[in-house]
Amino acid sequence: MLHGRRAELKELGELLDGPTERSGVLVRGEAGIGKSALVAEIAAAAPVAGLRVLRTTGSVAERHFAYAGLHQLLYPLRTGVAALPVPQRTALRIALGLTGDGEPSGYLTGLAALSLLAEAASAQPVLIVAEDLQWLDRASAQVLAFVARRIEAEPIVVVGTLRDGTPSPLTEAGLTPMTLERLSDEDSAGLLDAVAPRLAGATRTRVLSAAAGNPLALTELPSADFSGSDPVLPLTERLERTFTDRLAPLPAPVRAALLVAALNERDVLAETLAAVEFLLGVPAGPEMLVPAVEARLVELDAAAVTFRHPLMRSAVAAAAGFAERRAAHLALASILPAEPDRxxxxxxxxxxxxxxxxxxxxxxxxARARDRGGIAAAVAALEQSARLSGTAARRADRLLRAAELAVESGHRSEAERLVREIPPDELTSRRRTTVSWLLSGFEDGVGEDLSRVAELAGLARDVATDGETAAATRILWGAAMRCFWSEPGPAVRRALVAVADRLPVPDGDPATVAVTAYVAPFDRGEVVLRGLRKLAGTAGTDPEVDRYLGSAALQVGAFDLAARFSAAAAPGLRAQGRLGLLPRALAVQAWSQARLGDLAAAVPAAAEAARLAQETGQPYMYGLATAVRAEIAALRGEYRQAGALVVEAERVGLAAGARPVLATVQLARGLMALGEGRFEDAFADLKRVLDPASPSYQLALRAYWLSEFTDAAVRAGQTDAVRDILPEMESLATVTSSPALHLGLRYARAVLAPNDEAEDLFAAALSADLTGWPAERGRVHLAFGEWLRRQRRIVESRTHLRTARETFDALGLAALAERARRELRSAGESSPNRDPDAYDKLTPHELGIAQLAAEGLTNREIGQRLYLSHRTVGTHLHRIFPKLGVRSRAELAARLKTVGD
Incomplete structure (x- = not known):
């Protein structure tokens, strides 16, 4: 019977009663506080409530074995693996060691686990119990976190336990935190009297004082010898000493058997006994462990020997000397010829x-761990391999490879620690190059000293001179990304271009095109655009190449190409489970589509980019995607939402001076102010992007919203300010055919022109190739109609204003549509009210699902695209259909097509 946990039991019991808004609970507390006892009560109650219980428990000994915990959790569902879609089935089989072919994606493995669990839950609701998460192998913990984030519509709940002060991916998975405090004096006394009813008064008082409300201590300390106890020892050390005291009286063979069991990463009784036979040279049966059971150190059944608490396991191991532990380890190794890793x-x-x-x-x-997707396990094995290396050079190489894997898994502090362990005299020039490249990759260098970019330029030059073209290209890419997030200055940019020019690569090499776009978006803009147009025919071949070509196209203002490359990259990155790269592609896609006016595609892309960037620990991509969401909200006239998103994006961007985030924030602010008629504010907001002294200044992006800046300046009475910056922009336009730059210039020329020149300039702007740029075409019609009305050419103005209104209504650009309606009213024509369409009624997440369903994808296919279970997709569609007033996928497709048209 539990003492003092009534409130916690009630809260956990509510999870068993039916659907709630919570996906589960994470129980935290110190060692011995009763986490396992509390969870055991819920696990026992679950079958009575109709839930199936699936369990996994972290183990100190198994923490370096990738997917050991996941194997334990999913083993009861193993027959369902064959029914999974092929990519998921393959990933899960590789991860669980059922086949050795290929390398699984951690995210595909997570999706496979989610699908398997969802199928099981469709037959009977499921309770997942995950204990001792601090010792669960990282690969399994990441899969569990992935699942926990996505079970909103599934009859699945997760209850995990985690020791205080220890990290776990589950802490960021949306589980409700529950902290177990120590028992009150009254509950402590009740527990102690229940387990030791005849304890002498003085000893009882000492036990209550020493235990200080810790349930395990209250249970175990009554059998301790307090005569020599140090009252200032930490409780866990005191408990370990208590367990050691129980160990001392046991016969030597029993202690040896307990040591083998403590060092074995599995609780399999047969393995322990086989190793004991090897160690002692005598037959060993379960009866050998009976004295340990009587001493309340272990529990025994026909298949397993289990320590009653992890502290008991660690106490047994700590009590042995190195020679004893060595012999036990060798005995275990002797019985594992079929398991080379263990x-x-x-x-x-x-x-x-x-x-x-x-x-x-x-x-x-x-190598095997990495092939199975267990990066953390591979790092641990390489680090241990380095410790045992026969030479300093081999030790350095192994530490460096471990650091590379730590970078791959996104753990900067671990990579830095591993690099620091390499002796300085072993850091050859090649190893220094690798170290520089490795540590420069995190967060694209955001927040680093700008001198770092110049160092990378010199490093790339030296590496290229040594003939290491691939390494030089990687270093240049890292430097180029810094030129996006920060501003190193023209001299550094020229140095990087010079290195790129000298690389012995074919003309139009995708990597070089992308590097050049980031480093010199205007000076080399024409070269980049030629390369991008030539490569556009290959879109969809390699998702990673498509991703960085999409980014390159954004740099040079080719938003149509940026959207095309990024949209082509996303399906491949999804299929490969590369969720670290996917939010980057989606953010560029959303940024570009928002600029083009394709809000129907931009809304779900931006929302998913933000969610995945947050999930994969990419704060600056999260900031950029959030800023795009703010821009979209402003374009749709949703100013309250835009304001909240601006605040969030700016918080992220200001933390490290992430210029693209802050520039997009200023754009969103300017659009909000324009829509609300605050023209002086709009002018001030947008002007900051053009000021080199402002943290919002970004070399490329500053040139790509001249139309908005011109509108704000004219309405704020600041036309001279636009005329002051136009010469610089015109100069840039002489060296690049950047579509966004030239479209903005044509607009500004027309709007600012004298009356005797304006009409020809508006006509020229409309005669330009605006294929794929509907928002810009609508903007020119609107400005032309406004000018015609001011010239009292009312009838002519209505045609252009009507075209602008219809364009903006179709695109969902509510702010501009309202401006066109006002102008039409002034021209004597009323406009029909715009009814809310699908894009107004659905959340971004729902919109993404609805669009895929309208394309004809099944729930299962949609789930694979969006990393959701098909049941969750079905639940969302059940909400979407009534919102849109449709009853079938065919009606849904027609509804969305009508809106798009």
């Missing part, structure tokens, strides 16, 4: 000094 770890644990043979075995273990 064998290698035990051999390594038994080795005090260098041993190249075992180091090589661990290296192979790391």
């Amino acid at each position: 064998q290698a770890w035990h051999q390594a644990a038994a080795t005090a000094g260098p041993d190249e043979q075992i180091a090589l075995r661990l290296e192979n273990t790391a």
Whole structure:
């Protein structure tokens, strides 16, 4: 019977009663506080409430074995793996070691686990119990976090336990936190009296004082010898000493068997007994462990030997000397010839000094772990391999490879720690190059000293001179990304271009095109545009190449190409499970489509980019996607929402001076102010993007919203300010055919022109190739209609204003549509009210699902695209249909097509 946990039991019990807004609970607390006892009560109650219980428990010994915890969790569902879609089935089978072919994506593995669990839950609701998350292997923990974020519509709940002060991916997975506090004096006394009713008064008082409300201590300390206890010892150390005291009286063979069990990463009784037989040279049966059961150190059944608490396991291991532990590890290694990875770890644990043979075995273990997607396990194996390396050079290489994998998994602090362990005299020029490249990749250098960009330029030059073209290109890419997020100055940009020019690569090489676009978007804009147009025919071939070509197109103002490349990249990145790159492609797609006026595509892309960037730990991409969402909200006239998103995006951008984020924030602010008639504010907001001293200044982006700046300046009576900046923009236009730049210039020329020149300039703006730029065409019609009305050419003005209104209504650009309506009223023509369309009624997430359903994708296919279970997709469609007044997919497709038209 639990003491003092009534409120916690009630809260957890509510999870079993039916659907709630919570996906589960994460129970935290110190060692021995009763987390497992609390969860055991809920697990016992779940079957009575009609739930199926699936469990996994983290283990100190298994924390370096990728997907060990996931295997334990999904084993009861193994027969359902065959019914999974092929990509998911393959990823899960590789991750669980059922096949050795290929390398799984962690996110595809997560989707496979979600699908498997959702199918099980469709037959019977599921309770997932995940204990000791602090010791769960990282790959399994990441999959569980992935699942927990996506079970909103599934009859699945997750209850996890985590020791205080320890990290876990589950802490950011949306689980409701529950902190277990120590028991009150009254509850402590009740528990102690229940477990030790005849305890002498003085001892009882000492136990209550020493336990200080910790349930495990209250249970275990009554059997301790307090005569020599140090009252200032931490409680866990005191408990370990208590367990050690229980160990001392046991016979030597029993202690040896307990040590083997403590060092074995699995609780399999047969394995423990086999290793004990090898260690002692005598037959070993379950009866050997009965004294340990009587001492309340372990629990025993026909298949497993389980320590009653993790502290008991660690106490047994700590009480043994190195020689004893070494012998036990070697005994375990001897029985594992069929499991080379576990064998290698035990051999390594038994080795005090260098041993190249075992180091090589661990290296192979790391390779297998990486092939299964267990990056954290591979890093641990390589680090241990480095410790056992026979030479300093091999140790350095293995540490460097471990650091590379840490970078791949996004763990900067771990990568830096591993690099610091390389002896300085082993950092050859090649290794220094690798280190520089590795650590420069995090967050694209946002927040780094700008001198770093110049260093990378010199490093790329030196590496290229040594003939390392691929390495030089990677370094240049890192430097180029810094030119996007920060501003290193023209000299550094020229140095980077010079290095890129000298690389022995074919003309139009995609990587060089992308680097050049970031570094010199205007000076080399024409070269980049030629390369992009030539490569456009290959879109859809390689998603990673498409992704950075989309980014390159954005830099040079080719938003139509940027949207095309990025949209082509997204399906491939999804299929490969590359969720680290996917939000980058989606953010560029949303940014470009918002500029083109394609809000129907931009809305779900921006929302998903923000969500995935946050989930994958990319704060600046999250900031950029959030700023795009603010821009979209402003264009739709949703100013309250736009204001909230602006605040959030600016918070992220200001933290490290992320210029593209802050520039897009200013654009959103300017659009809000224009829509609300605050023209002086709009002018001030947009002008900041053009000021090199402002953190919102971004070399490329500053040139791509001249139309909005011109509108704000004219209405604020600041036309001279626009005329002052036009010469610089005209100069840029002489060296690049950037579509966005030239469209903006044509608009500004027409709007600012004297009356005797304006009509020809408006006609020229409308005669330009505006294919794929509907918002810009509508804007020119609107400005032309406004000018014609001011010239009292009312009938002519109505045609242009009507075209502008219809264009903006179709695109969902409510702010501009309202401006066109006002102008039409002034021209003597009324406009029909615009009824809310699908894009107004649906959330961004729902809109994305609706669009895919309208394309004919099944729920399962939509789920695979968006990393959701098909049941969750079905739940969303059940909400979407009534919102839009449709009853079938065919009606949905027609509804969305009508809106799009």
